[in-house]
Amino acid sequence: MxxxxxxxxxxxxxxxxxxxxxxxxxxxxxxxxxxxxxxxxxxxxxxxxxxxxxxxxxxxxxxxxxxxxxxxxxxxxxxxxxAIGYTALIVNLIGKNQELIVRLRNEGFGVTGFEGEGRDGRRYQLEVLTKRCREDELIHIIEFYEPAAFIISYEPRRFKGGFILNGIKRRNN
Structure with missing residues (x-):
């Protein structure tokens, strides 16, 4: 036994x-x-x-x-x-939600916005990069401001430069 x-x-x-x-x-x-x-x-x-x-x-x-x-x-x-690594989210919105963008940036997320055209007209898209350990927090904030947002999450393999990496380098020094 x-x-x-x-x-x-x-x-x-x-x-x-x-x-x-x-x-x-x-x-x-x-x-x-x-x-x-x-x-x-x-x-x-x-x-x-x-x-x-x-x-x-x-x-x-x-x-x-x-x-x-x-x-x-x-x-x-x-x-x-x-939750090792990073997650990138693509967030599709009906319109530009400046309040959401400001909140995400204030919370330390790197946010880039784009305007595009979807099936039903103009749409606004956010690209947000974060550490994986903060993905649930990020999605919760997005859903609070935009319950109907379409969100795609994926793990990037490599990246260079940008807001997030520069912020990490500053914090590690």
């Missing part, structure tokens, strides 16, 4: 580390990713050796798989809480 519980515990540690390592690698944080990879490899080999050497291998394999699934949930939860 101890072996079964150890397998479950190892999977509950291994899979979130695997998830975070993958995310760090995709985000270009290879030093952190490689450190997690070493830890991940040790846990994986240790856990797999327990599964393959045990007498009750069928139960061990089922617990191993169950731990993997639960570990995915834990890894996703941890990643969401860490």
């Amino acid at each position: 101890k072996g079964i519980l150890l397998i479950l515990l190892l999977q509950l540690v291994y899979v979130p580390i695997f998830t975070l390592r993958t995310i760090f690698l995709v985000k270009g944080l290879s030093t952190i990713a490689s450190t997690l990879a070493v830890l991940e490899g040790l846990i994986y080999v240790f856990g797999l050796s327990i599964v393959l050497s045990g007498e009750k291998s069928t139960i061990s394999m089922v617990v191993y798989a169950l731990g993997f699934g639960l570990g995915i949930l834990i890894g996703a939860y941890v990643e969401k809480k860490l």
Whole structure:
């Protein structure tokens, strides 16, 4: 029974580390990713050796798989809480809402506005860049001022210059 519980515990540690390592690698944080990879490899080999050497291998394999699934949930939860990186939002509005723009800028968000033409006439579009950890806050502010806004959120891979990056450099000095 101890072996079964150890397998479950190892999977509950291994899979979130695997998830975070993958995310760090995709985000270009290879030093952190490689450190997690070493830890991940040790846990994986240790856990797999327990599964393959045990007498009750069928139960061990089922617990191993169950731990993997639960570990995915834990890894996703941890990643969401860490909210590493940036999010860019495209916000489509019926008209220019200067009050919203001022509020977003006062809250520290980088906002660029454009005028365009949609199916039903002129529209106003905002591009807003923020840290991922502030995405929910940003959407809440937009919805308060513009409940009917059409919002698209995506993660930019690279960017150079601009309000946000200059502000970050000033805060880090």
